[in-house]
Amino acid sequence: MRFKDKVAIVTGAGQGIGFEICRMLNLEGAVVILNDVDPELCRQAAEKINAAGHEVCIPLTGDAADLNFIQELVDTAVNRYGKLDVVIANAGITLYGDFFSYSKDAFDQVMRVNLAGTFFLAQAAANQMKKQNGGSILFTSSVVGHRALKDLAVYAMTKAAVEMLATNLVIELSAYGINVNTVAPGATLTERTAEEADYEKVWSEITPMGRPAYAADIATAALFFVSDAARHVTGQHLIVDGGWSAISTLPQGLK
Template structure:
């Protein structure tokens, strides 16, 4: 733990955190003094991830469940309060990507992506904000958007649409939440090295060539930005979206052109 942990005494929920960006956010939050409820749709993965961060089970707890289910989101917030006494930070990182050609994209995939990416984040923000409002003292909410919400990407129309919508949701909720001291923002990661992406052939090589900074992001790069936006240092920042992509959206070359 840091000598001067900036999240000491704070409680956070992070969804979609069994691995990748969400996991690293949880790890850094715990290092900085927070108590964390780590969620993933895969219960075994969530529990193992939490154990890897905190083998004592006192400051990081893994909870399996699907954020597409509103009842589960409400349970998640209640569990945070029951176990840790309050809720200060909610990070909606859970999301799914279902690639598909626009002309043949199936209805089932369309609504599944919306239910997780939009419903899961909207109702997490709603449940978390209700708790923050009730307990007083403000709070911080953060959504994980994507550069695909800024630049078109082949076969990702639905995914990109949901990510752009999350950024508008963060902006819209400024009107609802500011009076209660709750700030709300979004991060938009670009190409990032995770367990999933590194399993793709030549992913790092391709995105190192396409990214002006010469490499894709690490999960730590994204987590550092996320922690800043939910920290006391960013309390006057709200309704904003921060792109973390090594400059890719400035030039936007497509991997499909390779």
């Protein structure tokens, strides 16, 4: 029960990695505010966790890049429970596209969610955590912030940027007892990637550990960063990819 009496916010958590982070936090004692932009996904995810969890999981539907909603997330935690201990900025979108024809609209969408949403959630959370004398913030990055993949230039630059944001926030937040880190998933089996043809087979063949990650592999790393065991760990970036980035063998069709 590492997170007993802790209050956490996780964005983009209706399924996949975000959901598994919420589930694990809740099983280890945290009250979790679970956010997703899809109302049905958000509701169903919270119901699943509440059916098996030790503490309450509160669904809060909304756009994790909207400044008013970001403040609502923080206010919900504080108004109901008096504090905010953990914030995980997991919401993000991936819009593939050829560099030579990538649209301004797609560019703006990715920047808004992946960068502005992450930055302003961290800002709102940190302003609350300053009053409490501490807290933990985690950003979800990606292995493509370290290794290039075709048609992912815009997404990749946002993920590299959130890692630099975490590095820079060490200067801003350490004096208030707030640590900030990133976890960078590689290929991961989720509801979304399961829809891609041969995803598991392809990534199993080119990942040194013999398979893509499961959501639990990423969630386990995330929980370490926001646990008391990592209180002296800040400004760090952990790639969880089964060793793929060490060799970077590209899937067929992406070479």
